Amino acid sequence: MAETRPTVWVSQPLIEAVIAPLRDRVQLRTTDAVTVWSPEQIAAQLASADGAIITLNERIGAAELANASRLQVVANVGVGYNNLDVTALSAAGILASNTPDVLTETTADLGFALLMAAARRITESERWLREGHWQQWSFQTMLGADIHGSTLGILGMGRIGQGIARRGAHGFGMKVLYHNRSRLPADAEAAVGAAYVDLDTLLAQSDHLVLVLPYTPASHHLIDAAALAKMKPTATLVNIARGGLVDETALADALAHGRLAAAGLDVYEGEPAVRPELLALRNVVLTPHIGSASLATRTAMVQRAVDNLLAALGLAGGPAHMPSAINADAALAARAALGKKNGKR
Structure with a gap:
């Protein structure tokens, strides 16, 4: 029987207690050690993913999204999202999110x-x-x-x-x-x-x-x-x-x-x-960028990213229920237009 669960890439080791339950709902590709991903490697990971949970270390723009025809959501673990080209994500109909408030x-x-x-x-x-x-x-x-x-x-x-x-x-x-x-x-x-x-x-x-x-x-x-x-x-x-x-x-x-x-x-x-x-x-x-580095806060950040991801994939209420979407209106409008044009998304 063909696997129908969405595929999700997690770019860095995060809080395992929060990530582990995803295995029951998605096909999960995790990263075991802190990794410096090249743009080409990021593009390759996104090309076969329906969703991604990433950190500020991963920069995602038009080049990384060029072959990501399945990708529906990029959930950023962090408040800032200078690492994301939100315009490129929106144009491709891909939802993006961050993790405000909890930190x-x-x-x-x-x-x-x-x-x-x-x-x-x-x-x-x-x-x-x-x-x-x-x-x-x-x-x-x-x-x-x-x-x-x-x-x-x-x-x-x-x-x-x-x-x-x-x-x-x-x-x-x-x-x-x-x-x-x-x-x-x-x-x-x-x-x-x-x-x-x-x-x-x-x-x-x-x-x-x-x-x-x-x-x-x-x-x-x-x-x-x-x-x-x-x-x-x-x-x-x-x-x-x-x-x-x-x-x-x-x-x-x-x-x-x-x-x-x-x-x-x-x-x-x-x-x-x-x-x-x-x-x-x-x-x-x-100090080495540790502003949010308490166990409780980093756990809450990962949980917020997971909640965003599941909602965007339709596994927890749909995109309208994302706790902190960055580009919902623009991405969903582009997604609808792309759907009319090529039947995708």
Whole structure:
């Protein structure tokens, strides 16, 4: 008897307890070890798949979709989806999804942890101690910046930005300023204790500035040498959004020459590669894109991707029931048009 269950490719090892139940509903092709897939390999996997669960490591565009005539859905495990060419997916009638909401508080935790570690020179102090430099207590050893009562700036005020604002305003008595493409309603501002300002004011007044905005071509290197020059030399910069928002060469230069006190980075423009200039600096805290890396949150992210996949494949209510579709209207319209034209999908 011919197999009628849809075929699903899972591009990386994920949370097995969440993935395993899929075996009863689909033909599952999993990946046993972390793998760097070439564009050609991705194309080959998609060519024989009805659905895919992928991570930010896999880039999918028109070339990878060229022979994917069966593909109905790409479920991305992550909030951001710069790795997806949504226009190409929509044109091919392929649904795409992401995993928002479930990682908000965990990522906000990490952002605030980086802020505190950078401002109070935690990793720099630990390295100094481990290297044997602590021979005698000194009144001026590792003087950092206060967090309580200082001014917290947030660039990008979505769910994660609001989570950071709450931590600053309610937990540390910080004055919270923010800039966003659109201003929050007054009640939302009041709930998180934040005040809206223009970008130049945000840069100039923030003691600690956290980047939480989406990456787009328009926001590429938004924090460049000119923007850094507007910040206080005593300020801390934290990036938990996307590496391309920051001109890392300009940042390293500002940190090296005292024009900025410290930085905390979880994302990088060329990740997993990190610029040698940043690696050489002691006043920057570096983490390997772990904003959502708690077991509970990563489990919830994979579950959200699975729920999106099953709905898109018609195994759990249909595309209208996808928890977080990115392109449902455009993809379904294209799918209908393609169906009329060639009888597929």
